[in-house]
Amino acid sequence: MRKRTLKRSLTGFWWFTLAFLYLPLAVVALFSFNASNSAARFTGFSWRWYERLLGNEEILSAFANSMGLAIVSSTVALVVGCLIGYGMYRHRHRKLGWLIVLIYLPIVLPDIVFGISEMAFFVQVHRLTGFLQPGLGTMIIAHVTFQIPFVALIVYSRFVGLDPTLFEAAKDLYATPIKRVIHFMLPTIKPALISAFFLSFTLSVDDFVISFFTAGPESATLPIYIWGAIKKGISPEINAIATLMIAAVAIVAAISLIFSRRRQA
Template sequence: MRTSRFRRGLALFWWLIVAFLYLPLAVIVFYSFNAANSAAYFAGFSLRWYQRLAHNDQLLGALSNSLILGIASSLIALIVGTLIGYGLYRHRARRLGWLIVLIYLPIVMPDIVFGISEMTFFVTLERHFGVLGPSLLTMIIAHVTFQLPFVALIVYSRFVGLDPTLFEAAKDLYASPWQRARHFLLPTLKPSLIAAFFLSFTLSVDDFVISFFTAGPENATLPIYIWGAIRRGVSPEINAIATLMIATVMLAAILSLLFNRRDRPGRDS
């Protein structure tokens, strides 16, 4: 009797948590189809705001900047972060406490402090050397700096979970460094590399503070555009943008789940 009550209590608690997390998103989706010009009241269903998004050049430009920024910074962070993670694993026997602190620092540092420091650094370089003025390039550099720790730690944790004798076995089979990287390291690290890339891309697309301090006048990203538009009030157009982002994330999650089920061992048994 007590067990059944406890389970019902846990189920009720679970649904309350789900409602707390997703009801605000449901409200945004609902009002994105609002026919009224204001989100203060609902005047019937309409797709007018989605049609306006397709003809909004500023929004499309911001979306393009976000995609370029996210993909470019994530690829650079993936390459450099993988090398850092491998270096941490190769020299794990040494005392690298100071290096671990440097890696964790961008993770625990408040975004506004990190953004202001990046802005000051780039402004100083531009003033004295005439390079790296606020632009998409400075945003990419800034994003790489806070993506690197996540990639390095993910790759390092994957290396730590490997059997060290696998590296010796590859050498005993006379595999060259390129062959070890191509036929052993890359296939082994593939799940971690994919996870690190998508995590970096998500952090980049989601970032507002650091992008705001390092962006140029013509390089607004989607979060910066939404922030500028929301200062004039929350409109159904903003809700439509948020709905499209929610749908994209849900689609990515569903595809990831389907791929995981397809690659799961024993699926044909």
């Protein structure tokens, strides 16, 4: 009897937690289809706010900036982070505690501190050299810097899970370093690379604080556009943008989860 009561209590707590997490998102999605301009009362179902998005040049420009920023920064972070992750694995028996701290620092550092430091650095470099003017270029660099640790740790965890004798077997079969990379390492860690890319992509699309401090006047992303528009009040159009972002992030997260499960299998 006690076990059944405990099980029901835990089940109820589970559903309460899910409702607490996702009901606000459901409300945003519902009001994105609101027929009226009201953000507090649902009067009917309509697609007009999504139709208005397709004709809004500012939103389309912000969307293009977000996608371009996410794709480029995730690709660069994937390459650099993969090399760092492999280096951590190769030298894992050495005393490299300071390197682990440097890898974890961008993850645990508050976004606002990271964003302000990036902005101050870019401003000083631009003042002294004329390079790194705030814009998409500085945003890409900033996003790469906080994406690299996630990629490096995912790749490192994948290498640690491999049997070390596999590397020796590849050498015994006279595989050159390039062949070992192409025919052994990359296929083996491919699920980790895909998961790391999608995680980096999601973090980039979702980021606001770091993007806000490193953006230029012509490089606003969707989160920055939403922040600027919401100061005038929440409208169904903002809800529509948020709903599309929620759907995009959910799809990317689902794809990443699928590849992660395949990797574990």
